[in-house]
Amino acid sequence: MDRIAAMNAFVRVVEAGTFTKAAETLDMPNASLTRLIQKLEEDLKVRLLHRTTRSVTLTPEGAIYYERVVRLLAELADIESSTSHARLKPSGRLRVDAATAIGALVLVPALDDFYRTYPDIEIELEVGNERADLIAEGFDCAIRAGKVDEQFLVARQIGSFGFTTCATPAFLAAHGKPNSPDQLRGLPTIGMIPSHAGYPPSFPFLYDDRKSGLQLKHRLIVNDTNAYLAAGLASLGLIQAPTYSVRDAIGAGKLVPLLEDWPQPTMPVHVIYPPNRYLSAKVRVFIDWLVELFERDDELRRR
Known part of the structure; x- marks a missing residue:
């Protein structure tokens, strides 16, 4: 038995929570993974995992073994990554x-x-x-x-981005240009539901350096960034999108930035x-x- 492979498999099972998920990420049959862990337990002469049909949990001995194996694998990874060839x-x-x-x-x-x-x-x-x-x-x-x-x-934070409220020239010609966030309440707006939130966010603005969400009744709500930008470009309503995602459209004159004197929060x-x-x-x-x-x-x- 390849002990290092068995240790890696054991750690993956613990962190995935089931043999099935661990086997998928390791690209190996579930039965092979089960046999590998069983052989590891036989060699160690200790039970490492409590198994049920739905999940696995660590035994007290398994918890101790897991912590030590994690440290050992970390050291091995550092050794490999520090070799001149790998660098x-x-x-x-x-x-x-x-x-x-x-x-x-x-x-x-x-x-x-x-x-x-x-x-x-x-x-x-x-x-x-x-x-x-x-x-x-x-x-x-x-x-x-x-x-x-x-x-x-x-x-690890690597950056951040701001938001820009914008609309097409055609939309503004038909509905007028808002001069304050409160004026957005009377205009058609588009909301986007983040997958991890489950509800359309408000349009946030900063008041005295504090974030405050402007609650709007959106005429259209989508759950995809591409669809959100497409709806804005189709003049269906005002959007508040990450600035990096609309800068090309703004540069080409397809969208007009609005309320630039009203700060909007950044996202890490x-x-x-x-x-x-x-x-x-x-x-x-x-x-x-x-x-x-x-x-x-x-x-x-x-x-």
Whole structure:
């Protein structure tokens, strides 16, 4: 038995919560994973896990073993990532999860720069508005906007972005241009439901440096960034979108920024990843590149 492989499998089962999820992320049959853990327990002559049909939990001995194995794997990962070859030429597949707008408008246009430096890294980028479970689904890292709710993960702020309230010239010609946030109440607006919230957010503004949400009755509510921008460009209503996502449309005259004298709050952007025991050289260089990417952009620089 490959003891290191068995240790990694054991840690993955504990953190995924079930053999089925762990087997999927390890790309191995459930039965093979079960036999591997059973053989580990036989060799150690101790029961590590309590098994049920729905989940697994640690035995007292398993909890002690888990903590020690985690430290050991962390040391091994540090040794591997510190080798000159790994530092000079990191390689392998890197799985990244990102929100739709950040993935499409920030990451993808800049990836050519990343590949010029690290041509041997293969990136699998999953974009969407559903927040992936990094451990259970086997992602190396994720880029999150807003509050980070995931426990037991490392969160590093890499940037932030502001919001711009805007509408098309045709919309403003038909409905008039608002001069204060309160005037938005009488105009058609569009709301977007974040996947992790379940309700359409208000249009936030800052009053005396304090955030206050303007509650609006939206004529249209969507749950996707692309649909949200499309609705604004179709003159269906006013939108309040991340500035980086509408700057091209504003530059082309397709959207007009509004209420620029009324401050709107910024939102932090974090890269999150499992603790250092999984932070290989390819993940390290990708995170470093992300930090530089956001820092170069005036609309995304950390505030």
